[in-house]
Amino acid sequence: MNHPTRTSFLNDVAEHQLTILKDDGVFRHMVLSQGSFEHRFEITTWPQHLCISGDMGCYVFSRVQDMFSFFRQSGDDWGVNASYWEEKVLAECKTDGTREFDAKEADKRLEQFLQWFVEGLDPTNEEEAEAINSATNAVKEFTQNRENAEWDVVYRLNSWDEEDAGGMTLDDFWDGWKDPFTYRFIWCCYAIVFAIRQYDEATQSKEAA
Numbered sequence: 001m002n003h004p005t006r007t008s009f010l011n012d013v014a015e016h017q018l019t020i021l022k023d024d025g026v027f028r029h030m031v032l033s034q035g036s037f038e039h040r041f042e043i044t045t046w047p048q049h050l051c052i053s054g055d056m057g058c059y060v061f062s063r064v065q066d067m068f069s070f071f072r073q074s075g076d077d078w079g080v081n082a083s084y085w086e087e088k089v090l091a092e093c094k095t096d097g098t099r100e101f102d103a104k105e106a107d108k109r110l111e112q113f114l115q116w117f118v119e120g121l122d123p124t125n126e127e128e129a130e131a132i133n134s135a136t137n138a139v140k141e142f143t144q145n146r147e148n149a150e151w152d153v154v155y156r157l158n159s160w161d162e163e164d165a166g167g168m169t170l171d172d173f174w175d176g177w178k179d180p181f182t183y184r185f186i187w188c189c190y191a192i193v194f195a196i197r198q199y200d201e202a203t204q205s206k207e208a209a
Helices: 006-012 067-071 082-086 103-119 126-145 150-158 183-208
Strands: 017-024 027-033 041-046 049-054 059-061 089-091
Touching (some): 027 183, 049 183, 067 183, 082 183, 103 126
Antiparallel strands (some): 017 027, 041 049, 049 059
16 A cells, blocks of 8 residues: 655645644644645644644644644654554544555555465475475465455455365464554645644744844
């Protein structure tokens, strides 16, 4: 699954302007847009909460009294710690959320299981070569015929026929499984960092004046 990068995100918001509607301690309300709804988003903060909402979804985070200090990056650091930040999500976008199932991730894991299985066999041995061939064909059949829907992938893997796959098992296949982050969640993480940087520049310039 592709995710936005810092470069692609900055291209999306190249024409965005910051409008501060409220700035009273940790009570803030800001809008960043290019004059249309495309990629427009708002940042709202109150004690121990930050909400980002707009064209790319809505997420509410909670961790410290001033959430700007939690997300604030220094210098050129645009690091997005998605896994840690996800732990602070109280509410997420109902359309995409923070993560979504990706069938291609199941393909990759199945290919890894095949590799481990093959490593333990001798291809010069006729019986073991046949097992390798059966396992390879079983993996190929899965990747070529499975649907993208989570229910279909899970059903097929949980119904895996070890005998047809030459003895290749899928024990612990789902252990440690985590769906990848959604495109919108990563985009919104970048948007939060961007908004705070824009806010800091605007307020510092105002103070300097």
